Amino acid sequence: MADDSNKVVAETRTSFGKGAARKLRASGKIPAVMYGRGTEPKHVALPAHQIGLIIRKSNAVLELEIDGVQSLALVKDVQKDPVLRIIEHLDLIVVIKGEKVTVDIPVHIEGESAPGTVTNRDATTLSIEAEATHIPENLVVSIEGLEAGAHILAKDVPLPTGSTLLSDPDLLVVAIAEPEEEEVEAAAEGETAEAPAE
16 A cells, blocks of 8 residues: 555646746646546646655655545656756556556665675666555665675566566576676786885
C-alpha cells in the first residue's frame, strides 16, 4: 500500500498555456496531466512542496483526491527546469490497486568485495513488473566478500514478492575483478612521482 505521505489533494486545472503554468508555479503548485485506462487526459494542479518530497523516491505512486474522487497515479515523467531545478510539469499514469505496472528500479550495491578486487557495475537499473502499490525503491545486491571472477546476473538479484523480472535474466549487473595492470602501474607511478626528486 502507498503510505499516508503520498496522499495528495489535487485541483482540476481549467486554464492552460505557458502563462497559466507560470502563474500556477508562482502560487506553489505544479501542473500535471493524468493519462491511462482509456480515460480522457485529466489536467490537475498539485502542491509543489509535497510533490517535491514524494518524487525523491523513484516510481512514486500518488493517492490523489480530485474533486472528492480518489485515484491512484504512478509518476511517469518529471520535467525540471535545467537551471533552477524546479519541477515544471508531471506526467501521471492512472493505476488501480493490485494492477501490475512495468517500472525500471535502481540497483543498490551493498557490502565490500574481497580485498584487492574491484567492483564493476554493468547495469544501474533493472526492469520489473510489480504491483502499482508495492513498487520497491531499489533492488539490493550484496557483494560482501565476493572474489575476483564473481558475476551477479539479473536473475540473481532478489525481487520483492509478487514482482517479475522483465530484463534479460542473463544481463550482467555486477562483476568482481582484479584491478587492471594499468591501474596497478598507474598507482605505482603515482607513488614514484610523489617521491622527492634527487
